[in-house]
Amino acid sequence: MRVSENVSLRPYNTFGIDAIARYFASFHSREQLETLLLDPKWATMPRIILGGGSNILLTKDFDGIVLKNEIKGIKSVREDDAFVYVQAGAGENWHQFVQDCIAKGLGGLENLSLIPGNVGASPMQNIGAYGVEIKDTFESLEAFHLQDREIHLFDRDACEFGYRESVFKHRYKEQFAILHVTFRLSKHPAFNTSYGAIEQELERMGVKELSIRAISQAVINIRSSKLPNPAEIGNAGSFFKNPEVTAETYASLKLAFPNIVAYPLPNGHFKLAAGWLIEQAGWKGYRDGDAGVHERQALVLVNYGRAEGEQIVELSWKIVDSVKEKFGVALEREVNIV
Ligand code: FAD
Ligand code: EPU
Secondary structure, X not given: OOOEEEEEOHHHOOOOOOOEEEEEEEEOOHHHHHHHHHOHHHHOOOEEEEOOOOOEEOOOOEEEEEEEEOOOOXXXXXXXXXXXXXXXXXXXXXXXXXXXXXXXXXXXXXXXXXXXXXXXXXXXXXXXXXXXXXXXXXXXXXXXXXXXXXXXXXXXXXXXXXXXXXXHHOXXXXXXXXXXXXXXXXXXXXXXXXXXXXXXXXXXHOOOOOOHHHHHHHHHHHHHHHOOOOOOOEEXXXXXXXXXXXXXXXXXXXXXXXXXXXXXXXXXXXXXXXXXXXXXXXXXXXXXXXXXXXXXXXXXXXXXXXOOHHHHHHHHHHHHHHHHHHHOOOOOEOOXXX
């Protein structure tokens, strides 16, 4: 396994930040990762496991080793009357994996089409879009503990999934390399078109007979029309989470701001559309140097070219402050700061 020195991470993060990694290596198997970590030089150094780099913001050079997970392979591991259990290597591209499942007629992931990044990071924040989260089809994952060098198996409960949350973002932060993820996919898909925009897009597409392929295409169309393509403008998707507030807070906000966008939650609370809050605070389309707020989606912070990670972070703090001041609501970051 080759370890390179002083590697620019610009091609490895969708924000397009030009930070330097002191050391950089790709691993294609658990054995390669284990061999590397048996060498005390690498075992004691700060490290980060990297997937597609679509949910990180690099704020400085990384004085340690970046380990890019390139474990590949997709296979069915089990089957019953209703489901096929499909395991994918952490280094598989997420969207290609979703398309592969759709091509096999297996349902459950189609609403999550076109999310950037790799399979291994999908449980990190329980990725979600258009009414579906991976916890809905997640079966288990296999992770390598970077200290005890043992394989640990996690079922759905053990992952403690929440909205853009899992145990890997908190209690087990930076302790594991996720190697493989298994999903329970449906042979007889139940279509989820609960998200309004999907129904509208299916109608616009003239779809007569609903299918997982049609839903996937509708999601692709919607996403392509709203979200900036990282190949053109640097970004990491939603920079903040949509904040949850109590029914009382929501009621008083609604009184003061009758057009506020919110969704009721099963626990009686409300989820506010952070994009709306940020837009109303006047930030949509804002640009300072190469750091900015996307002109079509205020929840997405962008790098127009040569912005530094710190500039994006500073902009994010200004947004947090002004949303707090105008609405009394605290925004929480979704993106991982490195
Ligand atoms: P990375 O950015 O490489 O890593 C993210 C974090 O996970 C880091 O802390 C990293 O250390 C850790 N990590 C990565 N791989 C592993 C591994 N194998 N083992 C252990 N730790 C690991 N997210 C959504 O949920 N829904 C969306 O709709 C969505 N839309 C997006 C749209 C755009 C345009 C962009 C740029 C991003 C979007 N995202 C969305 C965010 C992002 O795509 C997801 O969070 C994705 O899962 C990140 O995958 P990645 O491989 O790029 O992770
Ligand atoms: N809105 C505005 N102004 C904006 C943006 C949004 O007013 O600039 C309002 C609109 O009323 C819109 C509503 O907010 O109807 C919701 O916007 P959108 O449908 O674009 O979704 P979102 O809440 O901004 C969330 C996820 C996305 C996911 C989409 C679709 C979070 C933090 N973000 O965005 O996930 O793709 O829903 O399900 O939950 C990500 O996590 O990186 C991500 C992109």
